[in-house]
Amino acid sequence: MKRHKHFYVSWEELHRDTRTLAARLLPATQWRGVIAISRGGLIPAAIIARELNLRLVDTICVASYENKDQGDITLLKGVIGDHDGDGMLLVDDLVDTGATATFVRNLVPKARFVTVYAKPAGRDTVDDFIEEVAQDTWINFPWDMALERNVPLVDQAAESRE
Numbered sequence: 001m002k003r004h005k006h007f008y009v010s011w012e013e014l015h016r017d018t019r020t021l022a023a024r025l026l027p028a029t030q031w032r033g034v035i036a037i038s039r040g041g042l043i044p045a046a047i048i049a050r051e052l053n054l055r056l057v058d059t060i061c062v063a064s065y066e067n068k069d070q071g072d073i074t075l076l077k078g079v080i081g082d083h084d085g086d087g088m089l090l091v092d093d094l095v096d097t098g099a100t101a102t103f104v105r106n107l108v109p110k111a112r113f114v115t116v117y118a119k120p121a122g123r124d125t126v127d128d129f130i131e132e133v134a135q136d137t138w139i140n141f142p143w144d145m146a147l148e149r150n151v152p153l154v155d156q157a158a159e160s161r162e
Helices: 011-024 042-051 099-107 154-161
Strands: 005-008 033-038 057-066 069-077 088-095 112-118 137-140
Touching: 011 042, 011 112, 033 042, 042 057, 042 088, 042 112, 057 099, 069 099, 088 099, 099 112
Parallel strands: 005 137, 033 057, 033 088, 088 112
Antiparallel strands: 057 069
C-alpha cells in the first residue's frame, strides 16, 4: 500500500486560493464561461464563475481515481455543443500526474486550463495554478473531511496530553 503525506485544505483556504486564481484571470471580459472538471473542479469553478461574473458554466465529467489510486480515464460527459474551448476557462481542483489534464485538454485544446493546486509531475499540463504540493502528498479537500463538532477547550486538550 502506498504511503502519502497529507496536506489539509480548509474551506477558507480553498476559497482564498481560488479567489487569488480568479484575480489572475482578469479582465473577466476575455472569458465566455467556465468548464468545471467534475467532481473536484466543481467548487473552484463556481467560485471563479462568481468572482468573474461569468454565467456560462459547463462540465466535463471524467472518472480516473479509485480510492487514492489513479486508474484509466473514462469520459462520462463532454462539453455541451461542438467547440474547442476558445474563450473558456477549464477548472480543476488539482493536477497530479497530468494524465487527466492531458486527456481533458485534448477535448478543449483552446481553453485556458487552471487548477488551484499542482504537483510537479502535472504542473506543465496546466496554464496556471496557485500552490505546488509535493508529488507524494495526498491533498485532503474540505468536501472529503468532516467538521469536528465538540472540540475540547484548549486547557482540556492540554490536560489530556499530560
